[in-house]
Amino acid sequence: MTNSPKKIAILGATGSIGQSTLEVISGSPEHFQAYALTAHHSLGKLVELAKTFRPRYIVATDPIAAKAFDWSEVPADTELIIGHEAVKQVVSDSEVDTVVSAIVGRAGLEGTWAALEAGKRVALANKETLVLAGSLAMQLVNKHGGEILPIDSEHSAVFQGLEAGRKQDVARIILTASGGPFRNHTLNQLKEVTVEQALDHPTWDMGPKITIDSATMMNKALEIIEARWLFDIPANQIDVVVHPQSIIHSFVEYIDGSVMAQLSPPDMKLPIQYALSYPERRPSPASKLDFTQSMSLEFETPDMERFPALLLGKEVAERGGTTGAVLNAANEAAVASFLDNKIRFLDIVTASRAALDNHNFESNPTLDRLLELDVWARREVSQWIACC
Ligand code: NAD
Numbered sequence: 001m002t003n004s005p006k007k008i009a010i011l012g013a014t015g016s017i018g019q020s021t022l023e024v025i026s027g028s029p030e031h032f033q034a035y036a037l038t039a040h041h042s043l044g045k046l047v048e049l050a051k052t053f054r055p056r057y058i059v060a061t062d063p064i065a066a067k068a069f070d071w072s073e074v075p076a077d078t079e080l081i082i083g084h085e086a087v088k089q090v091v092s093d094s095e096v097d098t099v100v101s102a103i104v105g106r107a108g109l110e111g112t113w114a115a116l117e118a119g120k121r122v123a124l125a126n127k128e129t130l131v132l133a134g135s136l137a138m139q140l141v142n143k144h145g146g147e148i149l150p151i152d153s154e155h156s157a158v159f160q161g162l163e164a165g166r167k168q169d170v171a172r173i174i175l176t177a178s179g180g181p182f183r184n185h186t187l188n189q190l191k192e193v194t195v196e197q198a199l200d201h202p203t204w205d206m207g208p209k210i211t212i213d214s215a216t217m218m219n220k221a222l223e224i225i226e227a228r229w230l231f232d233i234p235a236n237q238i239d240v241v242v243h244p245q246s247i248i249h250s251f252v253e254y255i256d257g258s259v260m261a262q263l264s265p266p267d268m269k270l271p272i273q274y275a276l277s278y279p280e281r282r283p284s285p286a287s288k289l290d291f292t293q294s295m296s297l298e299f300e301t302p303d304m305e306r307f308p309a310l311l312l313g314k315e316v317a318e319r320g321g322t323t324g325a326v327l328n329a330a331n332e333a334a335v336a337s338f339l340d341n342k343i344r345f346l347d348i349v350t351a352s353r354a355a356l357d358n359h360n361f362e363s364n365p366t367l368d369r370l371l372e373l374d375v376w377a378r379r380e381v382s383q384w385i386a387c388c
């Protein structure tokens, strides 16, 4: 018996994760089919993807950009839909098997949410949804019978490490971090970092927001929070180790001292394919480790003084409630301001800390309340920038 290919909706198809997902699909057309693709601004690229992959739907989420664009080259068998609401429509389409959530930032929440409400498998790159509303998102998974499979390489590694034992026998998980481009910078050097330097990551080629997050190590902070909700594991059982080669993508340590690690060259196509094909494994277009070449694997303790974002990650993973929404929004606003040359590199984390400290904590917020706080925290960062 032959199974028909799984139909995949890719939210954020023109981005770095979107492109890698399409490479995975190209490598296994008998297993995967691009069914719906969304994009915000790169509309020319979206049309090119439509010509190559012939999806059933393409979605242009920014209505202003979409109205100004010439769509005459969209293939006749692909339907164009415009606006954010269309994302909800395509993810809940009964034909869709898996939704790849790869829109960057808070903008990825609605599509992820609608997919979980429709009980779909979500291959999750958009960690910000779990940072913002992880507790509620996991409740949605349970309520509607969907699932979240991580695309984030660290969480994919942990997910794989957890297959080796029982949940109650896990002592801790240890997320690896490349340390980013400024691993060896002094505090004084960090003060002078430019946008161009921060956008130049040593081991991963990613979109601009996550590249800045990696440089401040806020990415690892967000990943601590992501792990806390995704694996339902307390913050005091989540550690971080700096591993500059990005070969080991994370560890799971069991109570007997055994440590499970997942290794591969840094290439997102591997965790993406695993999330799409789980529980099966298939040959993948990702590059393989070559053990005939000498390789060294180094580990360092992260420096909380130079990278205080990690303390924020720990704190938010511990406190939960409204803290994730505030940290996520403050960081997003601060990163955008840094990319606009309005604040300096170290200000990103300082402004995020100020927003977190100024907010009124609530332990059991609704999604509406979290989204209000998202707006509040962005304003708070604007005020911080105006006054400091
Ligand atoms: P990117 O900037 O390359 O792509 C972002 C995508 O989102 C684009 O398709 C863009 O059109 C779309 N988009 C942007 N703003 C939007 C909006 N307001 N509404 C709708 N769509 C919008 O980003 P990326 O590096 O692919 O990262 C995407 C997500 O994956 C992020 O949450 C990131 O943290 C996560 N992630 C990325 C990597 C990586 O290697 N790039 C690794 C792990 C996790």
Ligand code: MG
Binding pocket: 152, 153, 154, 223
């Ligand atoms: Mg990661």
